[in-house]
Every structure is written in structure tokens, then in C-alpha cells.
Amino acid sequence: RAFIDAHVLGFEAYARAVEAWTPQHCESVTGVPAHEVEALARELGTVKPLTICAGFGMQRYTNSGQTMRAILALLAITGNLGRPGAGWVYANLQSDVFSAVKDPLDFFPPERPDGVARVSLSTARLGRDMAAQSGPPLKAAWVERGNPVSQNPDTARVREAFRALEFRVVVDERLTDTAREADLVLPAKSLFEQTDVIGAYWHPYLQIRPKLVEPPGEVKPESEILWQLALRMGLATDGLVAPGGEEAWLEAKLGRFPGLTLEALREGPVLAPGCEEVAFADLAFPTPSGRIELLSEEAARRWSVDPLPGFTAPLESSPGAYPLTLLTPNHKNSIHSQFVTLSCLRDPGPRLHLGPGDAAARGIRQGDRVRVFNARGELFLPANLDLSLLPGCVVAFNGYGAGHGGSVNLLSLGRETDMAHGAAFHDNLVDVEKAP
Secondary structure, eight states: OHHHHHHEESHHHHHHHTTTOOHHHHHHHHOOOHHHHHHHHHHHHHOSSOEEOOOSGGGSSTTHHHHHHHHHHHHHHTTOSSSTTOEEOOOSOOSGGGHHHHOGGGGSOOOBTTTBOOOOOOSTTHHHHHHHOBTTBOOEEEEESOOHHHHSSOHHHHHHHHHTSSEEEEEESSOOTTGGGOSEEEEBOOTTSSOEEEOOSSOOEEEEEOOOSOOOTTOBOHHHHHHHHHHHHTOOOTTSOOTTOHHHHHHHHHTTSTTOOHHHHHHSOEEOTTOSSOTTTTOOOSSTTSSEESSOHHHHHHHOOOSSOOOOOOSSOSOSSSOEEEEOOOOTTOBTTBTTTOHHHHTTOOOEEEOHHHHHHTTOOTTOEEEEEETTEEEEEEEEEOTTSOTTEEEOOTTOOGGGTOOGGGSOOOOBOSSTTOBOTTOOEEEEEEOO
């Protein structure tokens, strides 16, 4: 209680708000048995230090921001912040080394009156935002290190927006769904053909990814393509990587941090600078009050949500014409649409996973070709009966595209989460039928 009094704002209001959430009420909403809710509460209240890793799944609904706030509140009221081994595991790059990755605008020049303009588009609403952009209107697209037609929500609208452009360039090593929409496809090197320094979502270590082979034929790294393009357009090459200068560029970036060199990384992974410290060890928090704000007027002002963490049902959560919730997680063998073309990794390929009860109600058997559909689109996949799934829930792993039954995002709607501009991929109701 001393931690709450000193470092938490809004505890009393939050305590009153959660009184209605008895274990029995939690069970009625979530399906988690009341005795398991009680057991979890005892663990959360007694285990110290405690770290929570929420992952991405719950962050892909229209109510995910408030859901994350509610989970974070558990750490606040149990005093599990600011101490070793306690806290929250964020999926990010966690290092100033990758500041330009966390904010892609770091790569772009400032706005200039001669026509350089910065425009921010929602990744969740990419298709609609591209079509609606008028100041200035979008005329062309340059796409690299991404496959938005397949991987962004609402594939049909994203494809339509790309087709409306006057010119489309895609730099990729594979003929992805996005590359198929391009006027010009420039072959890019693979991850084995250029030295790089990489981080990871779920650990704070940096690693070197050494160049193993030369790119074949006329294939060039993206960095060299941009260099050559700048020269041909008469633009300055300041900040760009000169051909053959990749390792020197990396050394310069790492040089800000004592002892962090490519040579050190060749010896093994290195803890990223800034990750040795315990987060919030001084118990000073970057909020208006300087405390953990369970009651946050800033959240209400910025995102138009309740100042207190609370539950609002996802927008697509009431079964009607489409009674099944479709989850579209990543597969363990791929990263979105990367690596799905490798037959050694994708076996047995894309499938729709559904429970035996939902399958029997629709006359579907193992291996049947099924149509998954809603008002937004459809895709065709073989069925896989999965005893682990709850009734009313089906799963299709994301990453596959037009050549493998269709992208799961033919079924998703381009809309954001309640906070932080995320994409509500899992807020998605569908139905399934046996395909003719």
C-alpha cells in the first residue's frame, strides 16, 4: 500500500470501478473459470518480482489499448515496477542504435517549400488513407522491405489504392502480392548478401548478420539502389550508404557507444546500450503527475478513452450473420509473408483451423476445401480440425497470399485500435462453408 500511496494516481477510483468484476463476472465475459481467475489473482498478489509479457495477440482488437492499461495496472498496484526482474516486456528494439527504425521519418529530409512534404498514413487504414490523401495527392509509391497489399488490413482497398497510382516501384527479392501490382520491380539482395546489425522484438541483444555470399547477377542491396537513384536525380547522398561502404557506415553508427564495434559483435551478441539499467528504478514516471496514472486524463484527451482502464467489447464481437471469430496470428516458421515461399518451412502450407463442433455443424471434414468469408471478401483453404480451439473461433495464419488461397486480410477491415494507432486484425467475424 505504501507503493500505491507514493507512486500511483487514481487507485481509489480504479478500485471502485473494478468492484463489479468478481471472478464469476470475469468467467461470464471471458470464459476463464472463476477458480482460475482467483488462483491467478493470488499469484499476482504474492509473487515478487513479477514480469508480464502480453505479446501481440491481445493488442490486435479495437479495445486493446484499454486491455493493456488494465494489465499494466496489475503491476502498479502490486508494486512490480522499478525493481530488478519486475515490469513489462515490450516488443520493441529498445536501443538508440535503432532510432531510425523506431521512427522511419528519421530517414526523410525535412519539409521544404520546393515540394518535399511529409505525410503520415495509418498502417491500419492504409488503403483508405492513400485514396483520401489530397494535400498533396499521392501519385507514386516506392515500396521496400514490406508487402502491404497482403499484410495490411483490408487487402482489397489497399490493392485498389495502389492501382490508382500513376507509378509503382517495389524493391523485393520475391514476387510478392505487392510486387505483382508494381510497374517496376527491382530485385533486392537477400539477408545473406549484405552485412547488417540486427536487434529483436523479445530480447535486448544486438547481433551481427554477416554477409555470406555475393548477390547474383544485377541484384543490389536497397542501400545501393537508393544511392544510385539519388545520383541520377541530382540529390545529395549525405547519410546514404555508398556502394561497398556498408560496414564503415555500420561502424560509424555503432561508434557512439564505447566498446560496441562490428569486431565485438563478431565474437557474439552484445547487450544493447541503455538496457543494463532497471526501468524506472528512480520511480519517476513520464506522466503529467510524475506517478503511474491509473486515472489518466492524458489518455482520455489523446485517445478519447475512459480515463480509467476498462472493458469495452470489441466492435466485432456479437455473432450474427458471421458467427465465427477469425484469428490471424504469425506462424512459427515465418515472419508475416517472409519465408512462406520456402517449402522446407511451410509444410503443410496454409490451412483453416477450426474446432470439431464448428466443423460438424457445417458438414466439414479434415482436409475439405472450405470457403472463409464475410462481407469484405473470401479465401479458400483446406480445413484442419483442431481440438485446442474454443467453439466459435477459427484460425488462419497470416503471410500467405494470392498463390496460396488468398491473404487473410481479404477478410479484415482497415480500422485502428482504441489507442496507439495499431491495427485491429483480430476484430474480425467470418463464417465458413464447405467449398463446391
